[in-house]
Amino acid sequence: MDAVERANAERQKRWLKDQKVGEGAYAVVYRGRELSTGRKVAIKKIKVGQFKDGLDMSAIREVKFLRELHHQNVIELLDVFSSKSNLNLVLEFLDSDLEMIIKDRTLVFLPADIKSWMAMTFRGLEFCHRSWILHRDLKPNNLLIASDGQLKLADFGLARDFADPGHKMTCQVITRWYRPPELIFGARFYSSAVDVWSVGCIFAELMLRIPYMPGESDMDQLKTIFRALGTPTEEDWPGHTKLPDYHPVGQFPKTPLRDLFTAASADALNLLSKCLIYEPRKRITAREALFHPYFSALPHPTHPSKLPKCSTALTAQTIDENAGNVTGGKGGLGVGNKLKRKQTSPREDTKNRMVARKLDFTKDVPSS
Known part of the structure; x- marks a missing residue:
């Protein structure tokens, strides 16, 4: 056994897998713990053997970027080890994720x-964008919630x-409901504005x-986008009709x-509105958003420890970070067991929106 194999074996001995909590096409996720301290962890086992070239590109990306990113609001990669072909x-x-919290109707x-x-x-x-x-x-x-309320x-x-x-970059990224129109129109050159559009959709949700x-x-x-925001004109979004996959889809008023x-x-x-501007170069940046008056006006943001928590605290890894599934060419919503989001029918959607209109988001609530 050489030095690399010995080091890998030592790392593997640090962690114990306790229970499988999720499985997708390319990965299985376990709840586990560190043997020396008992600290709970999530162990994501990538099924390496399924790929012709040995390793799924998404696994390489995930390891590469999480090794570089260390921030309170980004999930932490604690260790990496190989075992057999995995x-x-x-x-x-x-503990949970933002989707579970949004769907938990017991929470206000x-x-x-x-x-x-x-x-x-x-x-x-x-x-992330600064990096x-x-x-x-x-x-x-994909926005997970820690026990202390911190979102990651x-x-x-x-x-x-x-x-x-x-x-050039692929346009076949971002789950469809959160994908900006420039990617649907086939843009191969784009910027951090694509992520900001997704955040705007999450804000609305x-x-x-x-x-x-x-x-x-x-x-x-x-x-659906044009019905909500109006069909863009050349004045709104110069050059969008020249994008590779552009096709007219009808005129809708703003x-x-x-x-x-x-x-x-x-x-x-x-x-x-600034997150959902059609022209990507005019869309607000993440840095600019943090200085937007919304965040300094009353009410002040709730302290993370006092935020609503799921009444049934399933682990976020039960849904997993798509358990290794990528959106692929059809922009799907995940194909692993228990990983699909339920689509709402137009009738359900209209009914839910009427209820949503009655919610009051303007009252000044004392800061917790």
């Missing part, structure tokens, strides 16, 4: 709670660096308690956000 990622253990969100989750999301994302890393798959179940960006399987602005723009196909996704988010504060609507 690669194992040891990640910090997190205050405006200060939504502001706190948004602040932590933008902090984590600003750090020249695009996430490219932000959605509620997770699942970096589709992440990539973007230091070279002239380098936190206020509505249902997905904001849930399309059933790429064409339907565009129609509907004021206030018509749907009737109880949101003016600052909240202003920030949301």
Whole structure:
């Protein structure tokens, strides 16, 4: 046994797998612990043997970027070891995710709670972008929640660096409901603005308690976006008709956000609108968002330790960070067991939105 094999064997002995909590096409996730301290961890076992070239590219990306990113609002990679034909990622253990919290109807969100989750999301994302890393798959179940309430960006399987602005990138990233229109139109050169669009969709979902723009196909996704925000013109978004996959999908008038988010504060609507600007170069950046008046106005963000928690604290890794699934060409929502998000029918969607309109997001709530 050489030095590398000995070091790997020693790392493997540090961790014990206790229980399988999730499985996808390319990975199995276990709840585990560190033998010396008893600390709970999540162990993500990548099924290396399934790939012709030996290792899934998403696993390489995840290891590479999580080794580089150390921030309170980014999931921590604790260790990596191999066993037989598998690669194992040891990640910090997190109690739930934002999707589970949004769906838990026993929980009531205050405006200060939504502001706190948004602040932590933008902090984590600003750090990624400052480190020249695009996430490219932000959605509620990739925002994990720790026991102390801290929100952490997770699942970096589709992440990539973007230091070279002239380098072509794939447009087949980001789960469809959170994918910006430039990617649906086939843009191969893009920026950190794609992640900001996703955060805007998450912001809207936190206020509505249902997905904001849930399309059933790429064409339907565009129609859903244009129905919500109006069909863009060349003045709104210069050059979009020249994108590789551009095709007209009908003319829809611009509907004021206030018509749907009737109880949101003016600052909240202003920030949301800046996240969902069609022209990527005009979209607000994560850094600019952190200095937006929304975050300094009352109510102040709830302290993370006092944020609502799931009544049934399943682990975030039960849903997993898609357990190794990537969105792929169809922009799907995950294909592993228990990993699909339930699509809402138009009738259910309308009913839920009518309920959402009655929620009051404007009351000044004392800071907790």
